[in-house]
Amino acid sequence: MVITVDDERLDAMFAALADRTRRDIVARLGEGEATVKELAAPYAMSLQAVSQHIGVLERCGLVSRGRHRQTRPCRLEPGALEAAVSWIEESRRVWAERMDRLDTHLARLQDGERQ
Amino acid sequence: MVITVDDERLDAMFAALADRTRRDIVARLGEGEATVKELAAPYAMSLQAVSQHIGVLERCGLVSRGRHRQTRPCRLEPGALEAAVSWIEESRRVWAERMDRLDTHLARLQDGERQ
DNA sequence: CGCTTGATAAAGCGTCTGCTTGAGTATCGC
DNA sequence: GCGATACTCAAGCAGACGCTTTATCAAGCG
Numbered sequence: 001m002v003i004t005v006d007d008e009r010l011d012a013m014f015a016a017l018a019d020r021t022r023r024d025i026v027a028r029l030g031e032g033e034a035t036v037k038e039l040a041a042p043y044a045m046s047l048q049a050v051s052q053h054i055g056v057l058e059r060c061g062l063v064s065r066g067r068h069r070q071t072r073p074c075r076l077e078p079g080a081l082e083a084a085v086s087w088i089e090e091s092r093r094v095w096a097e098r099m100d101r102l103d104t105h106l107a108r109l110q111d112g113e114r115q
Numbered sequence: 116m117v118i119t120v121d122d123e124r125l126d127a128m129f130a131a132l133a134d135r136t137r138r139d140i141v142a143r144l145g146e147g148e149a150t151v152k153e154l155a156a157p158y159a160m161s162l163q164a165v166s167q168h169i170g171v172l173e174r175c176g177l178v179s180r181g182r183h184r185q186t187r188p189c190r191l192e193p194g195a196l197e198a199a200v201s202w203i204e205e206s207r208r209v210w211a212e213r214m215d216r217l218d219t220h221l222a223r224l225q226d227g228e229r230q
Numbered sequence: 231c232g233c234t235t236g237a238t239a240a241a242g243c244g245t246c247t248g249c250t251t252g253a254g255t256a257t258c259g260c
Numbered sequence: 261g262c263g264a265t266a267c268t269c270a271a272g273c274a275g276a277c278g279c280t281t282t283a284t285c286a287a288g289c290g
Contacts, residue, residue, distance in 0.1 A: 007135045018129035019278085020122045023202065036237060049279050051238065056277095070236050070287040074192035076210055081203050087138065088196050088203075094145035097193055134248085151267060164249050166268065171247095183256040185266050 012060035015076060021045075022053050029076040036072055043114065080095050121198065128199050136160075137168050141177060144191040151187055196209035 023038055040050035054074055055066055057063040062080045065072045131137055140154055155165035169189055172178040180187045187196045 002279085007138075011133055011135060012134035014129050015277095017202075018126055018133050020126060021278095023125065027206055027209065030206055031213060037235090042208075045278090046280065048239090050279080055238090056211050063201055072199075072237060072252075078210070081207060085203050087198065091142055092196060094142065095193070098146060105209065130247095152265090160248085161250065162267075163251085163269090165243095169250075170268090182256095187267065 006087075009060065009083060010087055013062065016056050016060045016062060017084065019053070019056075021050075022057055025050075025053060025057065026076065029063060029074060033073045033075045036074065039074065058079075121202075122197055124175065125202055128177065129196075131171050131175045132179060132199065134168070134171075135166075137172055138187075140165075140168060140172065141191065144178060144189060146191045148188045151189065154189065 017026075019030050021043065028034060028039065032110075036051050036054060037047065039054065040047045043050060053066065054063060058065060060080075061083075062077055065074050065076050068075075132141075136158065139157075143149060143154065151166050151169060154169065155162045158165060165177060169180065173180060175195075176198075177192055178189050179192050180189050182188075197221065
């Protein structure tokens, strides 16, 4: 029932998304590539801190860093969010199925009462 | 662009899901209600630890605890996962739109070359 | 070559987490 | 009432996390 292989990756991905600054960075990278300096600009914290945040996003596969001159442009890794979404969707599917079964069960009980 | 109101809730929700044991508990509650003792049974850790995990899930709105005799039955809070999904969907939507714009832009460039 | 810019590496610090143990509370059956 | 059951509360501890500062590295520019 539990797919153990993906657990560590899901841990890392949800943990990465559990931070407002990192979610913000992901959202902004959705608009296009950006350098570390550009990404750091809106925040009060140091450039190093933002670089570390990007490191977290990179380690869980959400973001990749390239090299262009002395900058390191960051981009969103297209299919990466799928892992998180599919876990949630699976969880919702199970819940919805159970609700359906419950409805069926209740309907049968009502039919029984009518007879 | 950033909806600040929901940020704390998203923090808590993603943080809650960033733990394998808690994701497992959510998955099992999808199958139906369960008491703390039942939820704790599969794990090597103490009952208190599981109770704390449930506390985390409760605090972010994913789970609610009732009372029945001396047990405290836990159930999944139906719409709660929506918050997480909708953030991810929004992020993917932005990315997809940008890709579309890029395609359009490239198409226009090609049209220009043809003329 | 030195100087600046963009970025990472490493160490330190306060805080938060996950878990433990021990104690306390509420409800059941006798 | 009494003990057992189901659970929460509280304190403590090792490890992870977010951020800082200092140092380092690589690339462009005078």
